[in-house]
Amino acid sequence: MPELVLSDITVMGQGYCVIGLEKAAAEAYRSVRPMPPRAFAWREPFPFRRGDSVRFDPVPTTVSRPHVEDQQSRGLIHTRHSLSEQELVECLRRAEVSRNLSDLFGCPLQASDRGGRAFWVNPAEAKRSVCGCEYDNVRFRVFADPEGLSLRAEISLCSGERISSVPVVDREWRRFVARLVGRIQRVDPLPLLGRFLNRSIALKLLAAPSRFARIGLPRPKADQQCWLMLDSLFPQPNESWLDLL
């Protein structure tokens, strides 16, 4: 059975979309998206964490662009081995990476025509649905929305380009923000939350050697637009950061 190191666990509706790294050559990795037999997302209970090494039993899968990493499986089995965050990021740096926006998905990025600042790609043109990049700076925006809170990020790449307003679908960051909100005993927690994320937490991120982001694409809808998402943001939030509030 093939072995993967889980690199991305993202919130997808009520479930989780998962990506792992498979060894492609001596020093290189490639992304594989293991999926349950008849669905795109894994449901709770999903006991795995980023860095966990898993075995999986693949079954024949029909893939469509840009989700060329899809691989249906009969399930995931923990090998009892896990990588540290720093080890995982070193592996991610040897998987799909780009220094600039145009190489993220192998096709041009289209700017939103809605007056917002999000990017999308044409699924027929994209060559993959996930890619890593080093970042120089990050800022968060939190919006109130019907499901509670919507977390978005802006990222400045080492190339000097910026990715504006990407929804953060990283499971750990969403949980972290939800826990922060629980700690902020205010009628309107968002102003304090925004300041805290962009000052104390951003400083932690920018000081870390494991500064790395994985940008992903959702499955295309009828409009044939895949909007960029922030699948993973390293370093991952740390429990002790809650006490900085």
Added chain:
Amino acid sequence: MPALQPRDESAIRELIRKLVARELPPADSLPGDGQDLVKTGVIDSMGWVGILSGIEEATAIRNFGASWPEGRPQSIRALASAVHKGLGESKSRSGTVGSRGDASRDIAVSVAGWGYSLGARRLGAAEVEEECGLPAGTILGRAGIQSVSRAAGDETETSLGVRAAELALEKAELGPEDVDVLVATSATSLGFPSLAALLHSRLLVPESCAALDVGGACVGIIHAFAAAQGWLGGSRHRVALIVASEVNSRALARPGVPGEFRGLFGDGASAFVLRQTEDSAPAHFRWGDILSGCAGAHSSALSVIPGATGNLDVIFRGEQLATAAVSSLCQIVERLERLSGKSRTQVDCFALHEPNPRLVEIFAARAGIPMEKIPRIAQTAGNLGSVTCGVNLCAALSRLEEADPQSRERLIFTAAVAPGLLWAGAYLQQINHDKPIS
């Protein structure tokens, strides 16, 4: 598109309908104004955020929708009401929305934050002399420079500028999201995207934040202050970030650059946060008038022209330049005295450009200014170009902030000269309204 006014109810409603329509599947018709867009499944949460972002972009209402109270309907009508309220708040903050402010309003511009960063490597005078092929004692003995700051391999104008900007913003207790105008100056960052654009992306200031580069070499920082002051004179821009950044060690490490010129320079960045201040507000240092000019008679004393083969053609007439620089600095001080109505003896600090430390000593002696009133970065970091005056201004502001809190009034003169011979000066004044007149 003309700026929306709170009273433009139909225009507000039209804007919102347009943004809602863009979130709908192509075949769907626009819902009624009172219909809850989310509860009725017309749009999902991503669509809702898209509408909020679109409104924020189109109206320049900051953080629009960041707080949408539980229970408030998510309808076109409710959005229109929130936009109306947001525009009204913007107007009450800044006079009018999207247009020049009320001329009767007395808006001052004050320094809210400052910071600087120097290249991480430090070279002693002897190392500089060896590197530049100069006789021993030239840099320390003739120029008065003990050491110079040099950028490390991974440091650039952008990274040094970012570090200085972050310190200035922290001091001002503001974040990048608060910046409305970013003004950058550098004589060594010559490519495109320009330094202002690079800093804009790197700092993640809002996309609606203006970004501009100004020139002037060693007077560039004062030109940048002048540009920022102009932008802050209206009502749309309230906070400006000014960054000067130079990596002279790379720009001057080329054929054709005389060692006695190259050896004077160091690398670093300085940054300031300026903000509008109501005239009655106490405490911060306010910008007075800014002077600027060009004494072309001395333009041949220094010229630096890029050559066709990557070289720099440098004409550096040291003695002529020194005489012209000292004379110009003295004239700037005289002009600032007239402009501010204060004599040089009343000035607490002089933040100057230092072509080299010896020249500053000559200037001080000629102008009758005690050396202890002049912060001096060039002794330990070298001539930092446009950054020199900025670092010395940082030192002056910090020094006065810490000293004598009982003082009712504090005054700083700043002055710089540059090839051309460009000259510029300004004064900053702090009036502490809480303290009695002595």
